[in-house]
Amino acid sequence: MSRLQPARGTSDLLPDAMAAHRQVITAAREVSARYGFQEMATPIFEFAEVFSRPLGDSSDVVTKETYNFTDRGGETFTLRPENTAGVVRAMISNGLTQSLPLKFFYAGPMFRYERPQKGRMRQFHQIGIEFLGPRDGLADAEIIACGARVLSDLGVLDKCKLHLNSLGDTDSRQAYRSALVAFLERHADDLSDDSQARLKTNPLRILDSKNAGDRDILVDAPRLDAHLNAESAAHFKAVTTALDAAGIKWEFDPLLVRGLDYYCHTAFEFITDALGAQGTVLGGGRYDGLSEMLGGPPVAGVGWAAGVERLAMLAGDVPVGVPRVAVMSAEPDADSTAFALAEAVRAAGIAVDLPSGGNIGKRMKKADRAGIRYAVILGGQELANGTVQLRDLGEGAQQEVAQTDLVARLLGIIGKGDGAMKSDES
RNA sequence: GCGGGUGUAGCUCAGUCGGUUAGAGCGCCAGUUUGUGGCACUGGAGGUCGCCGGUUCGAAACCGGUCACUCGCCCCA
Structure with missing residues (x-):
């Protein structure tokens, strides 16, 4: 601290870096507009409950990654670690549930207290879209197509693979959860420490463990797709059928489970191996229960977010403008x-x-x-x-x-x- | 939160076994060029050797701590 430097995990965006960011944001803004999404913004901090309730008490984002503070009025706030909860809160706050469906695009800084690495900052920037209202699988397919188009326009789609899974509805997930826990408890002693803890708090998360021992055990684990009820299976089928019809390549990934509790049905990630340990470039899914978790009416939703820094690294440098x-x-x-x-x-x-x-x-x-x-x-x-x-x-x-x-x-x-x-x- | 690696000029990096005055390239500034850039040549500025402490006659180098970056774990964008 003796020398003047930015806070850990933050960085200045000098003109070269800013130009790289701007190309990403500009491409995403233009593409999402082509899909009918309108730009909006929410505050970068919210009442702490906005994030703590929907993201899940056991999620890493809430338990150890948020920046919290109390203001002079004694209220507790959280710097937003992601923007979906804020957008849904804004929908409720502004009475927009009368105007469904809604299609929003946003871009802005997010904050997570993590150990910095390449492609992982404490203040980082995301672009994202949220499609609020529709329950049908075509909406899922549409936002995935939009994400693919953003990547394509940036010239990075061929460096990415689309992984797709279905978490099913609540009934399907609970049925699967029971089956998974029953199976994993027989192997509890062989699981990694992290996974043993997750067995109690959030067993589905064990599915995407990178631990080699865990993966060996998981080979014989019951499959989520085998526990989908008819409605959930039909939803997933609608998504994949639409993607296939549009020629969007995807891979079924039964181990893909996203970190936040509010996801259901479709979960997807565009993954690259060009960024070291940080593989996910753009990820999202369906969150039909989120509005109710925040105290609003039941409103279905599906969306994604992408990391601007990661996309900028993949897309490469762009020239900085100078006067002519x-x-x-x-x-x-x-x-x-x-x-x-x-x-x-x-x-x-x-x-x-x-x-x-x-x-x-x-x-x-x-x-x-x-x-x-x-x-x-x-x-x-x-x-x-x-x-x-x-x-x-x-x-x-x-x-x-x-x-x-x-x-x-x-x-x-x-x-x-x-x-x-x-x-x-x- | 855990483990490994790295911190020397604005940038990329040398620096031998611990030895007195810490170097190079690029960049920057100036001159050759008093109304004109690029090229070339010449010169110059720029360093708490990340920081604090320790060992030593002597530390950029060795030791401890600390901060930052980086790779991985974890997690995710």
Whole structure:
């Protein structure tokens, strides 16, 4: 702490990192809009119960990963570790249950007190969608298709595999749970310590244990899909049929169990092996009981969230935008005219830098190194003539242009609507 | 919360067996170039060797602690 540094597990988003984040968020925003989702935002902190009730007292997220604080009024709050509960709370708070179905997109920071690793931060960023209202499997398929499309637009879909499972409805899950516990209790002594604890608190979680010994035992365990009742099986069939019809590839993963208690029926994850230990890039499922857990009316829902940092790492770097034009005066007498010209060009929608300091050579050098393509140079000669020198720093060509023609000339070269903060590829 | 690895210039990294003045490349600044960038050459700035303590005549190096990053466990986005 002797040196000034950000809090553990947090990081600054300098322009390079911000550009990588922005491409992810922009792609997700654009794709989800194409599927009819509307952007919204909830506060980054909520009353603690908003998260503690629905996520489950035995979930790791609640038991050891939340940031909690008490404010001056004595209320206890939690920094949101995920956003589904907040969105459903917002639906209830705003009386939107009268306007179902609802399709929401969100993007923003989440907070979990975890040991940081590559792709795992204490403050991280998620994008996500929530589809509230419909109970049918087509809705599940639609959000999965939307997620696949986001990954595809980012060029990372071929690095990911879609794992799919059904947790069934409450009856199916309870029937399975009993069968699983009965089986696992016969092997309790051979289970890992973690799994022995989960046997009492949340036995389904044992299914996705990575412990080799646990996995050996699980080979002979009863299968969840064999315990689905007719309605649950039909729901899952509707989802997979729709995915197949759209040509979306998926793998049945009977061991996929997601960490939060509110999930039912469909559970899915897009998984990659390109990010070390952090395999999940986008994950979600159905949460028909969540609204009631929060004290609202029964409202079905299905959605997913994706990690912006992880997607940004998969998608790779993107160039940071720089202005296209630098206007520079070669002597102090021309400064105010150069300033006015810069303003006129900016008013036309073209991004302009106005370098200062050093002589004209230094300014040219800085502009060139920054990747600025066009230099507008204004010296005593030009000031007297009412002209400027317009120099193409890419080709080295230079021409004299009347000041009154400058905006039109630049628009002709750069093009309308293409002037703001574009990095030059050539 | 548990285990392993790593912290030297803005960045990437050297630094021998513990030895006196800690280096390189890139980047940055300046000059060669008093109205013009890239290329080249020359010069310069920049270091509490992560931090605290210990061992020693002497520590960037060895030991302990601590902080951070990183890989894995766990968990998830």
